[in-house]
Amino acid sequence: MTTEATSRLTAPLRNVEYRVLWAAEAVSSAGDQLAKVALSILVYHRTGSALWAAVVYALTFLPALAGGLGLSFLADRYPRRAVLSASAAAQAVLVGLMSLPGMPLAALCLLLVAVQLAASPANAAQNAITREVFTDDHLYLRSQDLRGITTNTVQLLGLAGGGLLVTAVGTSWALAIDAVSFAVASVIVRVWVHDRPAAGGEHSTWxxxxxxxxxxxxxxxxxxxxxxxxxxxxxxxxxxxxxxxxxxxxxxxxxxxxxxxxxxxxxxxxxxxxxxxxxxxxxxxxxxxxxxxxxxxxxxxxxxxxxxxxxxxxxxxxxxxxxxxxxxxxxxxxxxxxxxxxxxxxxxxxxxxxxxxxxxxxxxxxxxxxxxxxxxxxxxxxxxxxxxxxxxxxxxxxxxxx
Missing domain, CATH: 1.20.1250.20 (MFS general substrate transporter like domains)
Structure with a gap:
């Protein structure tokens, strides 16, 4: 039986750990939306090719597929807070390199692949930690409702203003903002999320x-x-x-x-x-x-x-x-x-x-x-x-x- 408090959509935000995880995901998701628009514009302006713009956009998805199967087990083998924080820090560095003006297109593509590969263990760790944070099934479901609403709202905002913002600040600055969002996520996770031992340990394999x-x-x-x-x-x-x-x-x-x-x-x-x-x-x-x-x-x-x-x-x-x-x-x-x-x-x-x-x-x-x-x-x-x-x-x- 749920109480009135646990039935509210915002009830999970009373938990400090979840609040940090939710904020970290929201900030990095907003940065990602901005980065996708920026990359499409950047590549199209450099090459004049719609095909190249589409290829680079596809690279925001394809490596994540391989990483999802090949790297997600790291969230079981090692402490999840460490996996999430380290992955976000790695993404901050990689996207920061992408933001450097004049970065060659081939290097840009390789960095993008690395960013998406690093995202897989981070996503796995975030999802697993959230289930650990809430032992109450009703609160956990509310937390996922809030995540879904936040993610889709960020997508809507990206559709509404992503192109305008990239045009206003430039592609390099847009990518730099994305890098900062990952750095912020890494720090707040490290500071406010509890350090739990590895759930699976060395028994966790690919x-x-x-x-x-x-x-x-x-x-x-x-x-x-x-x-x-x-x-x-x-x-x-x-x-x-x-x-x-x-x-x-x-x-x-x-x-x-x-x-x-x-x-x-x-x-x-x-x-x-x-x-x-x-x-x-x-x-x-x-x-x-x-x-x-x-x-x-x-x-x-x-x-x-x-x-x-x-x-x-x-x-x-x-x-x-x-x-x-x-x-x-x-x-x-x-x-x-x-x-x-x-x-x-x-x-x-x-x-x-x-x-x-x-x-x-x-x-x-x-x-x-x-x-x-x-x-x-x-x-x-x-x-x-x-x-x-x-x-x-x-x-x-x-x-x-x-």
């Missing part, structure tokens, strides 16, 4: 968590629910052609990109305020299916306003992923939580990358972004329904103690 996770049916079903997000993000990769097909002004590209995170923030807030953890777990299959069914409604050839409403509602339903992530972390033993979290995060990002790529292929083949989004929704519903039934069986088995 793929020990991966082998354990895939041996657990309940965790495989949660991973399957998370992978459905790969189809839900298809509209994000098709925002520009979608705006053109809807005969909308160029500014509508930003509106279409902002609709999903805006809906996500609203959905996360409403779930946090009105639904208990048990209710949210029961609703996982329904919310996942509904988020994709809303995209399938693009078959009706909506106008811009209806399209924005559908995307915002799909984003609100998509807030189910917070409960999936929190449940996954809770069901993994502490000594494996870093490596398992890296596996989960990697799978989620791979699913999103594949989904966006396939959406682009279908849009190119059919000549219609609207059709591609609708087909992604239909395919998602076809996958979500059996996954939802599997989740119901798993949830009942866990409740029965099986």
């Amino acid at each position: 793929f020990s968590a991966t082998r354990w996770v895939f041996g657990q049916r309940k965790l495989r079903v949660l991973i399957a629910l998370s992978w459905l997000v790969g189809l839900a993000v298809v509209p994000e990769g098709l925002a520009a052609p979608l705006a053109q097909q809807l005969n909308a002004p160029s500014a509508a590209v930003g509106w279409l990109l902002a609709a999903d995170p805006l809906g996500f923030v609203a959905g996360a807030y409403l779930l946090s305020k009105f639904a208990s953890a048990a209710v949210r777990q029961r609703l996982l299959g329904v919310l996942a299916t509904t988020s994709l069914a809303l995209l399938a409604l693009f078959l009706l050839q909506p106008n811009l306003v209806v399209a924005l409403v559908l995307l915002a509602l799909a984003g609100a339903m998509g807030a189910y992923i917070i409960t999936v992530t929190a449940t996954f972390s809770t069901w993994v033993p502490n000594e494996l939580r870093g490596g398992a979290g890296g596996l989960y995060r990697t799978g989620l990002r791979v699913a999103q990358g594949i989904g966006v790529a396939l959406g682009g292929v279908v849009a190119q083949a059919t000549g219609s972004a609207v059709t591609a989004i609708a087909l992604a929704g239909l395919a998602g519903v076809a996958l979500a329904i059996p996954t939802a039934f599997s989740w119901t069986r798993v949830r009942h088995a866990v409740a029965a103690g099986a």
